[in-house]
Amino acid sequence: MTAQKESNTHQVIDMLDRLHETPGRDPGAAERGRTRFLAEARSMKKAVSLNPFRRLNSWIARYSIIRHRKERSLMFATISSFIIALAVVLGGSGITAYAAQDSLPNDWLYPVKLYLEDARYGLTDDPTAQIGLLTAFTNNRIDEAIGMTLQGESVPKGVVTRLQNNLQTMLQLAAGLDEDSVVPALQRIRQNLRTQEQLMSRLMQPEDLDPVLEQLRIMLQEQHRLTKLGVDEPLQFQQMFRHGETEPPGAPPEIVEPKGNQGDCTEPGDCVPVEDGTGPGPGPGGNPEPGGEEPGGGSEGQNGNQGEEKPSGSGGSGNGDEPGGKGGENGSGPGK
């Protein structure tokens, strides 16, 4: 490290020190929070029977009632069985979904994550909501690319392809909005792109150089250019898409092949049940099944289970049962 860089680093640490001082905590707010927390804990405790013996033995009484019913209702039994089976399936799938939300392309749960994204996308036909979802999915792809790079792994081709599809679809959806909505939508897309570009730029140093990350960055820049066009000339932007005059943003001429089999999920059937041949990734004509949980966001991906229940999430990381960042709901971890 050069003397100048070393000096700057010391200055950075000195500057960080300035954030040590924080505003005092409002005692009233703190007390209210404490009261809420303890009240929530009390309500959770009440959900369990106060009498442990009653809890242990009450099933016998219930079973006896059912066994000795004079009239047996076939419908009741059928419905009960269905509800129980559904609860088991949904509960189990929910745990999987929760754990998948921060998986990386080299995690075995990654296909579940992609499937759930498609499912979420398929649940809405509102273009504005779809753009919002695609923005979140774009952030996920970039997080995955960064996470893989930090782990010393190559970014799989599937991540790039999916990102490319997302970006293209976002623009198409924006172009299809009414006149009053297209500019605000594009401005939101631009804002998010700017944030993501800045994040990636921080990694694009010689020691971090990765050809695929560079391709992703070019893709984002191209998307940025197109959204700027849309904001400045919305009518021209809309006409471009109506006449199919655009190319997918930042289409890389060559994509680096991933190391080994990392489940790139680009081909139908790789990791997502193909409904209509459009393959993975939400896009026009995608037909995912409904259901699933919100993916998490948050920190870069982590791998492995370190032997404890660990928070992950959106905002999250890892594939334990960490509380979700973006509201992962099911599973053994918390999260809202």
Next chain:
Amino acid sequence: MASEKQLIKRARKYNQQTLAEIYDRYSPGIFRYAVRLLNDSEQAENCVSETFSRFLTALQRGGGPKDHLQAYLYRIAHNWITDQYRRQPSLPLDAEFAIDPDPEVDPQSVSADVIIREQVRNALMELTPDQRRVVVLKFLEGWSNIEVAEAMGKPVGAVKSLQHRALAALRRFLFETNE
């Protein structure tokens, strides 16, 4: 003072005294962590509420930490903060702007300090979430590398690597972008 393992064990039984102890012990630190990154006391309190609520939910589902409770709670908080940042990438103006100036304090020095803090906060938000977490836990919360590694669920070597990259990124952003 009870160990974290003992606290967790008692917390699983929803022992009110234990849960109160957990809240009293860790919520101030979570609040400071959140307010440093969010620059908003109200949001920081929301972060604290959400963090402890998710902790309870984890316990209810039979999950939650087996040890390293503090690290677990900080991870929850960090996840929540990262999501907030994604939803609102523009940080609110520094709270000090809203405070009536003290006539005995040189306004120029206060302004410079406020500006620098804002720059540093903005620079922190340019980092990746993991880099940001390492920097805040190490340099602002004063945690050791081992504690940070436990909080992040990463090896110590990875934490050091993240720290190195984070400081390099901050250096570039704070010094090279102003040139």
